[in-house]
Amino acid sequence: MRIAAIFFALISAAFAHRINAHISDENGKVQARAYFTLSTPCRECPVTIVSPNKTITLTTDQEGIVSFAAPSKEFLLKIEGGAGHYAEIEYTLESPIDTNESNLGATLKMIFAIALIAFFFTTVYRIKTILNDNKK
Numbered sequence: 001m002r003i004a005a006i007f008f009a010l011i012s013a014a015f016a017h018r019i020n021a022h023i024s025d026e027n028g029k030v031q032a033r034a035y036f037t038l039s040t041p042c043r044e045c046p047v048t049i050v051s052p053n054k055t056i057t058l059t060t061d062q063e064g065i066v067s068f069a070a071p072s073k074e075f076l077l078k079i080e081g082g083a084g085h086y087a088e089i090e091y092t093l094e095s096p097i098d099t100n101e102s103n104l105g106a107t108l109k110m111i112f113a114i115a116l117i118a119f120f121f122t123t124v125y126r127i128k129t130i131l132n133d134n135k136k
Contacts, residue, residue, distance in 0.1 A: 029070070
């Protein structure tokens, strides 16, 4: 009986220092919600995002939420809640990362449109100039 009581005390102590986290992503934007047992938010807790390319350090807000752009498809999320509270989660994005390639396509379209407008107005100006010269 005494061994069972010690066993349950150790297990409950281990879970008492645990931080739970819910992570979701959409278009490369990640949102994590960190909370203790009984859904108490992990307020202003340091969060470290470790990827092969870089390491990012952020802090949760008053609701235990932190949002960031995913540094890579796979990364490690570390949350420290003080007094031994800690969580470490390996995460793989469920949605594709919004890369600059799509922005590059939009930029090229915009440059092409501006060039086309400039060509149109230059052509109109030249035609107008030619017509004015012929009248003289």
